[in-house]
Structure formats: structure tokens, C-alpha cells
Amino acid sequence: MSGLDGAKKLITSMIEDKVITGRKMDQVAIILFGTEDTKNHLTEDGQYEHICEFSDISQPTLDLLREFKAVKTSTDVQADLLDALIVSLDMITTYCKKLKYIKRIILFTDGESDVNKEDVETIQEQFISQEITLTIVGVGFEGLESNVKQEGISKRKAENHKFLSEFVAGASGTLLTLQEALDESNAFRVKKVKPTTTYRGTLDLGDPIQHPDTAINIPVHMYPRTKEAKPPGAKKWSVLAESAAMEPSTSQGAVSRTHEVTLSRTYKLKPTEDEAGDINGIADLEGEQDIAQEDLEKAYSYGRTLVPIRKVDEEVLKLRTHKGLSILGFVKSDTLPRDYFIGETSVVCPNPNDFKSGRALSAFARSLDETGRYALVRYCRVEDAPPKLGVLIPYFEPDLDLLEYVELPFSEDIRRHTFSSLDKVVTTSGKVLTEHKLLPTNDMLDMMDEYIDGMDLDKAVTDDDGLNKLSGPCRDAVEYLKSEDAFNPGILRIHQAIKARALDPSVPIPPVDERLASQMKPLPNLLVANKDLIDRMKKTWEVKKVPSKSKGDGKRAYGAMASGVNHTGPGVDLESLLHRPAEGGVKREGENDDVDMDVRKLLGNKVTKVSTVDPVADFMAMVENRDEDLVTPAVEQMCRVITELVTVSFGDAFYDKALSCLVALRETCALENESDAFNAFLPELRATCVSQQGGRRSDFWDRVMEKRITLISADEAVDSSVSLAEAERFLQGEEAPSASSAPIEQDEDIVDTDDLLQNLE
Template structure:
């Protein structure tokens, strides 16, 4: 497939294209241009200099084309010469595409003009040549030479695609009633031309409908490795195997197009400028120069702490810096010479080792082209692995100096094609083993094994109900997309904004939303299975959780019938003293069981004393995390039960004691941790009962 393309779009701009038909609220031209703009903007986004686009207008008020001296080429204008398409030319073209005041313009003559444009550019070179005609068929056409034109299209390998506005299409299921006789005749003429040149003919409604469907992007094979595949070391062992192979991507992640940072250009007076500043290619970061945008330029400065410098910091040059790697909370620096020692000196190779999970993209290894000996050797290896039902583990270095990777090679055999598929293997650090109890049995503390009649084991009825529901919700027969919905949506929005910069973003296409929810008919069909599953599993609603003190009297009745809160509120069960060894749970229980402000205040005071004791007895910062956890629980509980004043009183007192050195020395670093976790005053945003403003809370943490 040629990588060069030459596409000419012929757009009917006659006066009839300004009409709105079949219940549409946009003109025939705007509706048809939806398809054209989508195709052109896709070409612009690809940024391929070898993809050429030309646009010819038919039925224009003026005549502007190389064949205008000939008869039948009146009111045909070249709106865009055949060549690379850019954002600037897209904007200029958008302003020129509009309906005219005439209905004269021959689409057949425009096809001849498009053929001349393509042949002039492509000559005898290898190109994908294409002409796309968009018309409503209301203007007269000269059909006397369609046989010669069809032969010319076939001889020049040009594909003709005709998309008619409200054209009849039995395959798509559309037929326009009460159409004019000239349109009916033109449809027959264009259909005959397309059939004779083996082109494509369809109605515009079908083309518009297909715009929402994600497109499969066809890419050229990309070679990732070209060299020897070895089994053993040929330099050491005479019987070692060495095969000349080539490795290509089989699957590759489609990346979302990157966003470039741009700013509105300004002149020296601070006003918006209409000229483009000079900028290096690297600075533009792939942004096409435009009159109103300029690339963002980065400037970095590096500072180090220096008490002797003004402000306590001084600037340093980047060359004076050393690389630092975070180890816990410590920065460990490694010089360039030391860093080079840690790098593995690798040599390009692809060698099989004496087996795991697909961790990334898939590769495909084939024999070197035009090397029959290598093809025979690789075929022998592939068939050996296939017959033994085995895989091979290989080490690959794409090129000298690259990091090595371990891959798993799997044989693949078709009648006329053989290869080795490969997937990367994880390193030991990538493998995570999570132990889970068995699902089909319960092992008691005494070592006994129970396989049925246990609360943690599903009954046979529940298993059958789950099997039926899973079978009913099987979506394997539903259509799957080869390109991700998120990627397609971003590309769709970018193309729309490039074409219509001032219009709102279009809604998400319905075909993409089907991935967000299961199909409605499938859910309806599986409803009875779901109800049966709910019944067998005894699924019940969980009562809502009380979130504040005022809700305590409105709690729903527990499912078990045992009201733990009522038991804890009884005088004989109320916890008087909080145990320091289980302070958090005791504190929460005491706050839950408190009936008035005095009891909550007592719980806060006890918790505060425990926190101060933890810090005083801490060896260095050993128990700081424990103290931070206690303060966080106290703050969250005070917000939950609407006692922000009690916590605020505690934290103010705590800060004064901490900064004065009351807790067995200088422990001001703890206050830095409190600031980091934002455990300061409870402001009115966090609790409506607080009288502290957000500004006061922020100032309290700063000082």
C-alpha cells in the first residue's frame, strides 16, 4: 500500500445546496460538508506531507480553473490546489465554501478537472488516488463522455466515490419521494459512471452515520529487531542454533494525541499582535505557526540554601547539580561516573533461554526476507515448539546500549504463514502474590475442612442462580470496537474544533456510550435471573449510616435486632476512662455514647492527654505518625459530631505547648507534619458550627 495519497474533493455549491430537506435544519451544503470536513481534518491531524488534498467547487459564482477556456467548465473553481493540507489552509478553505447564486456547473466536467490535477501531481509515481464528489444532483450534467472518463479513471488507478445528498440507496434503505426529473436522471448518470470505473456510490446519510463509528487505523509494519535469533552461543558451541529473523509489532498501544502549550501573542506594547514571531522548531513543539498563537518557552532556575546569600538562597548552574534519588525521605546523590557503573553494557541480541503474564505489547518474529535457509530454520523451530506444546523464553536487546527485556515466544502456524508471537515477561519485582482463602472450602482453626453447609460457602442453589445470571449477561456476541472509545472521542473533538473553532463541542456519539452501560435489552432479558439470584443470596439493603450527632436519634433499626448503641448508652456500660493502648476505638465509643457537651468535652480532654504523653515519651520522631493518627481521628470525630469548638481549643493549646518545648525538647518538626496533613483549626467550611473562617485557619497553620 502506497504511503502517498492524492485526494480531490468536488463539492457542489450551487444555489440548490442552500435548501433544507427531509426534516433537517441545516442546509444540504453544511450537511454534506460534515463528511468532507471530517476527512480533511483527519488528514491535517495526521501531519503527513505526502497526503495531498485538493478541493474543487462546482456551481460557484465565478470560474477559476486551468480548463476554463474549454466548453462546459464554467462556474467551476479550484478552491484548494492539490497539495499538503495545514490548519491555515483549512481555515482559509472554510471561508470559501458557501452556496452561490447560480445553479450552473457540471459535476462530470469537475471530475475531468480533478483527474488532470491528480495526474499533474502524481505523474507515474505510486500514489493512492481518489476523487470524492458531493452533490445534490440538481444541476444539469453532460453525460456524453462518461465511457471515456470511466476508462481514464481506471487507467490512472483513480477511485471515484460519489456521495449524493438524498440519493436513493437500496442497500442503506433510503428513497426520496417526489424528486425532480433532472435529479433522477443525474443519479442514473453518476451511478452508471461509478459502475463503469469500479468506484463507490452511496447516499450522504450513510456516510454521515458512519462518522460516529471509530475507525481502524491501518499502519505500516514497524521493524523492532533485525538480526540473529540464537539458541545457545554460536561462538562457543558448534551445535548452537542461529537464525536470521525480523521482529515486528503485532499489537501497539494507540496513544492519545499530545496537547501543545500555546499562548496568545502580544507585541512590545502588550497588545495582541497579528504577526508571527520567529521561533525555533524545537520551541514550537509541533505547533503550526499562526497569527494569534505562540509556543510557550520554558525557563528554569535552580536554587540552593545559602545563609550568606540574600534571601538565604543562591542560584546555581545546572551543570553543578548532581542527580538525586529518593530513598525514603532522604535524597541520595549519584555522580555521573558512578551512575555509569550501574548501567548494563548490552549488545544487540535475541537469544532463547531455558515461562508468565502478558505485560505489554505483542511482537511478531518472522524469518529474514529472501533468506530461504533462515526460513527453513525458523520453520523447524516453530513446528518443534508447536508439536511439543511448548513456549520459549528469550532475552532481547533491540540495539546496542538498550536495556534487555525477557519475552515469551509462542509458535503460530497458518497454511501460508508462520511466525513466533512474543509478549514481555515480568521481573520478580513486578510479580505480586496475594494469598486468598479457598472459595470452595473452609478450613477451621482445628484443621478440619468444610465443603458445604457453611455461612461462607455458597449453596448449590446460589451457584446455579449465579451461573444462570452470568450466562444471561454474556456480551461476547455484542459488537466490540477495535479502537478505544476514549481515543476516538478525543480525535472527534479535535477534528470538530479545528473545523468549527467557535461552535460548542458535539455530544458523545451513541455508539461510544454503549460501552458505558450494558445493553438495555440484555438487562431486561436477565431481570428474572437477577431477581432469582438476589433471592438465593439473601441480599438486603444496608441501612444508611448516621453522619452527625443530630442523627443519633433517627438511626434505622439494625437488621440483627440488636441495638449496640442503646447498650453502650446504658450507665453501667458507659466507658469512663480511655485506655491509651486502644485509644482510638475507646475514644470513638465514648463520643458515640456521649449525651451532652460535657461528656464529649471529657473525651476530648482524655484523648488530648494521651496524645501529649505519646509525644513526650517519643524517642526522636519514632511515635510522631501515631500521634498524627490520633489527632486526625479526634479532628474527624469532632466534625462528625459537631463539636468543632472542643477540637479547636485543644489544637490551640497543643500548638502553644509544642512550640514552647514542653514535650521533652524541641519537637517543632511535628508541627510541620501537622501542617502537611492539614490538621489545624476546623473552619466554617468543614463544619457549619465553627466560628473560625478559612483565612483564620490558614493563618493559624502558617505561624
């Protein structure tokens, strides 16, 4: 690629950035000098020759890019670059007049043409007085800054380089080489956004309506500080119109079609199955009736029923709010969980035209900082907008005291998930284990601490090249991948594809930029430095590659595996699937130790019932179901199963199973806000064991007392209304306090005979 072709590529890239942003105030003009013809508004009497105004000052378009791409560079015709600067200056001055614009001229030259150096000072003064920024990009100027004679550099180019260096210094401009300009153009940039207020009003401390004399009102403005950047939106494109445009027209009255697509929507009233005809067993719905959009109302789901709400009712039921930013109270900064910060961050600053508001906001921010507190606020952006709960955090910059607004969740927005403990294991009997195969050892914890320190990005790269090649620490190491240096690969990738296809729809999409690909991977120097540690961690944790799941692992492979047919691997018999040892309980030699399958998974059945075969597993499967909420049905069914196991047990055959079910039920009810259900069931179970059937099951209740299984107190679950003292008295045999929930209904015929017979085998 020649130097002039590189300059052409750079100009194309600069215009592409302006086309894709689409700002109306971005105006561009292209002036070519060194052309065979002359076409500019200053040409007369043989002056300003070989200078062509390729485009007027206007918003750049894709057509301009395509026309400029077709321009062929030539070195046969020479033109004075100062004449080209004069034409550019006059064009900008005439267009902008006295209006406030950011004006800039970028000149590309190879420095091989003669330059008339008359009136140089006048041109420099024009750049300064008109506040026009000048940048000159020299093609082939690399190495000329050293003032050492370069091989292959003409005397004229060297002289022009010296002249241009002095010229840009007098015009407060910049002289760059083509490579420096290309590096600057290829650098990732963030789209500049004009600050726009999202709220203009007052920060209220107190009620300005009820107590205007004591309330404090600080005029403030709010600006977005962090806001998610969106990729460019896409519109519908008609492929049919595209193919029709390529075909020759066959009729004189053919209508030219555009690629734009309009959306139309129709609403139809669907008839009932009784009203619709029936043709060959298929409902005929041709009797659908068109409905106008203004005849539609909203209907909300209430269970399986739709409840219509008229527009008039919606206006009456709408929550009426007033615009404002009101302080509700104050919270300690260390008591607010970091995961409660949701949404985007805004900065609250004083009214720029009110000095008193700036002083008041500064005092308020410093008071929050000194006391270590945040302000809890209610925020309504406009009238009748849904109120938001937020917090104001003091934020300081040099000579600037501000507040940051962060939205907080309401109770409905919080997801109260329950996770297993990472530092202990609790058995079904309630025993706490501190040493277990699922718990990390001290050596594992030490290695993980060392790994985190070794992969720390705080001082991971050098400050000059951005990527430290050394495996050890560097003297000038700086932080890697700061937020302001980490760019969204998805957005930049879309921009890259649009630019490529805009000029030539047939070109392939270019590969991902290496700079984007590298920021999505760990730093190579950190991986090298921690290789030995990673190997030790793999060995300690016994990390193994999990084989990919084959297509035959689903429920359709069940029959083949049970019969020993080799579709997905070695044959598996039904005994192995059921985890039952063959031949009198002795494991056969050569059995596959890695077989760990669940028949229910093979069959693809979802657990919706707690059986008496493995009630704890069924119960936990229903509780952990993520597709639908089965916690309450699982609790009710588990209560019934426990009663079944106790009442039909032959002697104490089922007592251990019933006891483990009771422990699992209590733990789950405490975690899943089902404490009232458990507290209502336990007294009924005691009555069943002690009072009913002549007290034949009192021996089971003695086991319950030995395990100290009692009511769930308020200290264990927030939804419980039973105190710790009441739970302790229940263990002593006193009556339980009345529970708020209704007792679990017991069916008369609740015994699953098949399940119980399997247990008796």
C-alpha cells in the same frame, strides 16, 4: 438540512479526520463546480466554466476548514460535472507524476445539471490507467436504484443517475447515496499505522560466540502486534497572550505575542537554617545560590541518606548487554500462568528477503506447537539496553507460520498478594469450616453459573443491526463487543471535543456518542432475559443498598455521637461504640442493632502497636496496613505480647488469649515469609514456660502441645529451612534446629500495666 449542506458537512468531517491525524503525506484539494466565477488552470476559450479550484493539493489545515465552512451553497449556477472530473484528473496527474500515491477523487453532485457525454470512454480509461479511485456521492439519489419512478424526482436527475451508474462501472468506481456516505463517514475507524520493525536481528538457539558451529541463527524481524493507543498530546497555551491580543495596543512599539509557551527551569542551592537569616521567626532563604544543570549529579536514596553517583561511575556500573533474541529454554504451555503476560505483544516473522529463514522459523513454530511448549527468551532491542525476559508462542495463519513475543515479569515485578480462601474458613484455633455465612451455598453457585451463561456475549446480537432487540436467542446471533469492534471512548471523546472547538471555540462540547455509551453498559436484551434470575439472586444474597457516607461520619463527629447530639443521625452512646451491653450484660430494648463502629476508626488513629487488650486485632491491622510495611514490627511485638501474657498471667487467666495470639502469629508468619522469626521464637517460649521460673508455666506449654503448634516447615512456607520431620520432632520435645534469623530481643520493662489491668477487670 438540505442535501448540499449534508454534502458540505460530510466533506468537513472527512477533512477533520485528516487534520487531526496530521500525516504529511495526506494531501487534499477542493474543487467547486457550479460557482459564479471561474478559477482553474484549464480554463480557456470558454471551456471549464464555473469551476473553481478552491485549494491546491496540500496538507489540510484548520484554516482550510474555516474557509470551507464559510462557503455558501447555491443552485442557481450550473456546471458540467465531467468538466470538474477532468480538472481534478489533470491536477492529480500533474502533482503526482509517476510517484507512487494512493489517489482518490470523490465527487458530490445533486444530478440536476446538464452533462456533456462526449469522450466518456477516454475519461474512464484515465481513471483506470492512472490507478485513481472514483467515488460519486449522489445528493437526493435515495430510491433511484429500484428503477421505479419516484415522486418529486426530476427527469434530468433520473437520467443522470442512470448515466453515473454506468460511468462508475466503466471507471471501476462506486456510486453512493448521501445517506450511505454519511453512515460510512460516521463509522468508527482505527488509525492505520505503517508497520515498523522494533527489532531486526537473529533468533539464536545456542551461543553463536562460544559455539558458532553448533548454534542456530534465524534472521527475524519483530513488529508490534498490540500497542496502547495514546490520546493526542496537549501543549501549554498562554491565556495571558490570548487576553492581550484581544485588547487594543496602547503603545507604538508593542510586541505581538504568540500563544506558545516555553519552559525554563532553574536550580538553586538551598542554605541551611543556620546560614539563612531569621525574620519574625521565618527563615529567610534569599541567599539561595543558582546552580548550573551541568553541575548536578544524581543521588539515590539509601534509607534516609542520599548517595550521590557521578556520571563517570554510572557509565562504569552500567550493565553492558548485546543486542539479540536468545532462547534460554522451553516451558510447557499449560504451566505458564496467564497473569504473567505483561506489556505489549509483538509478532516475530522471518526476514522477508531470506527464504531459508522462513522455512527454519516455520519448522521451529510447528515443533513448539506439536510438543505443547513455549520458548523462554532473553530480549535486548539494542546494544546496552536492559534485558527483558519473554516467551515465544507459536501462531499460525493461512499459509503463514509465525511466533508471538510476550514479555514476562522478573521476580521483582511479581506482586505476591495473599487472599482469603473462597471455599473454606479457618478459625483462629485452626479448625476448617466448610459451612459458614461467608461461604456460598450450592444454590448460590448454581445461580451464579446460570447468570454467567445468561450474560454470555458469544451470541448476544444479530449480525445485521449489531444489537439484538429480542430477549431470547436469535438464529443469526453473533458475538458482541469483540476487541476489533470495541473502541476507546476516551480517545474518541477527545477527538470529538477537538473537532467541535477547532471551528468554533464557543460551542458546547457535544454529548457522548450513543454507540460509545452503549458499549459501556450491559446489553438491554440480556438484562431483560435475566431479570427474574437477578431478582432471585438479590433475594438469596440479601443485597441491600448501602447508604452514602455523610460528612459527619469522620473523627470530628465522635464527640457529638458520644454525647448523643444528633449531627449525623440517631445519638450513639459510648457503650454502643465499645460493643458493651448495658445494665448487667442484658441488651436494652430498642438499642440500634446496626451500630457497628470502631473507636480507633472514629479517632482516625493508625495501629502501630500490638497491645494486650486486643492483640490479635492490633496484629492483623498492622499486617494488613497498605500504607507502609509493618509486618516485621508486628511479628516482633506479637512475640513480646505472647511472652507477657504467659509470664504475668494470674493462674491461667491469660492462657486462652496467648494461645489465640500464637495461632494467629504462626498463620501470618507462614504467609508473610516470616517463618524464621516464628521458628526462633517458639523454642524461646518453650524455654520460658518449662525451664525458667522453675517451670511454673509448663501447663501453658502443655496446651500448646495439645493444639500441636510446632515449627513452620518448608512444606508450609517456602522461606522455612525446617523440614517436616524436624518440626515433628520438636513436638516430641527435641531441640529445635538453629534458625537463620536472630532471636527476638526482649525488653526488661515490657509490661503495659494499663492494658493488663483492663484485662484483669
